[in-house]
Amino acid sequence: MTPIEIGIVDDSLSAAVPSAASRRAANPAALPGNLLTVNTISMLTLVVLLAAWWATTTAGLIAPLFLPSPQSVLGKFWLVATKGFMDSTLWQHLAASLGRVLCALVAAIVLAIPTGIAIGLSRVAHGILDPLIELYRPVPPLAYLPLIVIWFGIGELSKVLLIFLAIYAPIAIATAGGVRQVSQNRLRAAQSLGATRFQLLRYVVLPSAVPDILTGIRIGLGTGWSTLVAAELVAATSGLGFMVQSAAQFLVTDVVILGIAVIAIIAFALELSLRALSRRLAPWREQGIS
Amino acid sequence: MSRLVIDQVTVHYPGSARGVAALEDVSLVIGPEQLVVALGPSGCGKTTLLNLIAGFLQPTSGRILLDDRLVSGPSAERGVVFQDDALLPWLNVLDNVAFGLQLRGMSRAEREATAHRTLQLVDLVGFEQNPIWQLSGGMRQRVGLARGLAADPRVLLLDEPFAALDAFTREQMQELLLRLWRKIRKQIFLITHDLEEAVFLATDLILLSPRPGRVAERMQLDFGLRHSQGESARSIKSGRRFIETREYVLSLVFAQREVSTT
Numbered sequence: 166m167t168p169i170e171i172g173i174v175d176d177s178l179s180a181a182v183p184s185a186a187s188r189r190a191a192n193p194a195a196l197p198g199n200l201l202t203v204n205t206i207s208m209l210t211l212v213v214l215l216a217a218w219w220a221t222t223t224a225g226l227i228a229p230l231f232l233p234s235p236q237s238v239l240g241k242f243w244l245v246a247t248k249g250f251m252d253s254t255l256w257q258h259l260a261a262s263l264g265r266v267l268c269a270l271v272a273a274i275v276l277a278i279p280t281g282i283a284i285g286l287s288r289v290a291h292g293i294l295d296p297l298i299e300l301y302r303p304v305p306p307l308a309y310l311p312l313i314v315i316w317f318g319i320g321e322l323s324k325v326l327l328i329f330l331a332i333y334a335p336i337a338i339a340t341a342g343g344v345r346q347v348s349q350n351r352l353r354a355a356q357s358l359g360a361t362r363f364q365l366l367r368y369v370v371l372p373s374a375v376p377d378i379l380t381g382i383r384i385g386l387g388t389g390w391s392t393l394v395a396a397e398l399v400a401a402t403s404g405l406g407f408m409v410q411s412a413a414q415f416l417v418t419d420v421v422i423l424g425i426a427v428i429a430i431i432a433f434a435l436e437l438s439l440r441a442l443s444r445r446l447a448p449w450r451e452q453g454i455s
Numbered sequence: 456m457s458r459l460v461i462d463q464v465t466v467h468y469p470g471s472a473r474g475v476a477a478l479e480d481v482s483l484v485i486g487p488e489q490l491v492v493a494l495g496p497s498g499c500g501k502t503t504l505l506n507l508i509a510g511f512l513q514p515t516s517g518r519i520l521l522d523d524r525l526v527s528g529p530s531a532e533r534g535v536v537f538q539d540d541a542l543l544p545w546l547n548v549l550d551n552v553a554f555g556l557q558l559r560g561m562s563r564a565e566r567e568a569t570a571h572r573t574l575q576l577v578d579l580v581g582f583e584q585n586p587i588w589q590l591s592g593g594m595r596q597r598v599g600l601a602r603g604l605a606a607d608p609r610v611l612l613l614d615e616p617f618a619a620l621d622a623f624t625r626e627q628m629q630e631l632l633l634r635l636w637r638k639i640r641k642q643i644f645l646i647t648h649d650l651e652e653a654v655f656l657a658t659d660l661i662l663l664s665p666r667p668g669r670v671a672e673r674m675q676l677d678f679g680l681r682h683s684q685g686e687s688a689r690s691i692k693s694g695r696r697f698i699e700t701r702e703y704v705l706s707l708v709f710a711q712r713e714v715s716t717t
Binding site: 449 | 509510511528531534539541542545555559586
């Protein structure tokens with residue numbers, strides 16, 4: 166082996182394992198001289214917000230009816246978690262809400278991914294399905310909720326259906342986009358290895374679209390969650406939205422704030438876990454490979 | 456031993472200016488153990504020619520035959536290596552190399568054994584389980600080469616395979632390709648716009664001229680053969696005959712350019 170070859174082999178070995186240093190260099194927040202990362206600044210913002218809330222309420226600047234103190238919300242949290250509010254504990258309300266979203270999500274994934282693939286691959290399916298989806302997608306779910314209630318009553322089906330519709334469109338659209346963007350060379354490479362049409366779909370098109378499908382699920386779940394809470398405001402006997410709504414009717418402001426906080430935390434957790442899943446399933450996207 | 460015949464092929468792209476063909480009346484034979492390199496500037500139709508042989512494109516007139524059978528679409532008998540590697544990032548190195556065998560329905564144990572042997576050919580032993588997005592450009596290109604070889608095609612087509620690599624890696628890959636060609640005894644068709652690469656690798660050099668794409672010159676060379684028989688690349692490339700040939704081909708390229716601009 167010549168010295169030049171040795172040098173190149175070394176180089177490729179180090180390239181095989183991206184070092185922490187090269188990753189840090191890509192992040193502008195970690196430039197020398199910047200001691201605070203974006204995450205630290207974000208945490209500090211939340212801490213300042215919480216402190217301001219605590220200070221204004223403890224000093225009695227705002228009546229508890231309008232803004233209860235963080236301590237009393239925390240106390241209410243314990244009470245609602247153990248004793249319950251409106252015949253259900255916090256966990257039962259949470260389980261009711263999550264159950265609805267989960268049902269709708271599973272149904273949406275099962276139906277929207279094949280729809281998206283069909284739209285992405287077939288001109289006819291695109292022509293038929295695209296206007297249907299685009300027709301209802303921009304309409305706020307609460308606008309067609311009355312119609313769903315007239316058709317399907319005020320039971321679970323209506324609520325799940327409403328959330329399903331909110332999740333379905335983003336997943337179908339994202340899947341179609343991912344399917345259409347499959348790299349031509351990847352398809353050609355598989356064809357020149359002897360792939361059949363079905364094999365192209367199974368081994369190239371679908372895996373290529375996975376990151377886009379996950380993005381669709383993430384967006385869909387976000388809109389689905391906000392739709393759910395709205396749906397429960399209208400007709401429900403349990404759920405986080407229902408809890409907030411009935412607390413507001415009795416002016417129990419600390420339960421209202423508690424409910425909003427739980428809704429926000431769940432939304433945030435869903436978002437983060439889907440991002441983590443996306444990083445796990447499609448790590449090459451982080452490296453700029455589509 | 457296979458024989459690929461390109462017989463009076465013309466390609467007009469729909470919508471292109473009337474009369475200007477991407478390829479016009481190109482005939483070519485790629486026989487056993489030949490390493491045919493098509494050289495030309497961009498727009499000379501060399502990618503079109505490769506896509507025709509691969510079956511990605513159909514000629515407007517003329518035909519392409521592999522062992523007397525008409526080429527009508529892509530198939531595993533004509534393997535392709537792309538400039539941008541076109542690997543599947545959700546598979547590791549070994550599974551990428553074994554991909555063609557998987558499509559053929561070969562059992563996991565069998566295809567992994569074949570993939571492993573092919574990785575030895577391209578000096579990538581020890582990287583089987585690495586995700587391909589962790590590899591350098593040169594290593595990815597070797598995985599692409601191994602993937603093409605593992606499927607055991609009759610002809611291997613290379614679409615500017617080393618164009619995106621740095622100069623050192625490129626030379627290393629050229630030498631690797633010659634060693635492989637010697638070992639596997641398959642016919643190779645490679646397109647490039649790199650003059651020195653073309654002269655160094657080719658047993659048969661086809662110079663294409665643009666607008667319309669035509670074969671401007673054919674030459675038989677032996678530098679690649681000499682290298683695969685053991686002569687060092689440095690001594691070949693610094694030799695008088697190599698430099699003269701390179702300058703000659705360069706003068707042909709310039710001559711064409713003057714013709715096409717006047």
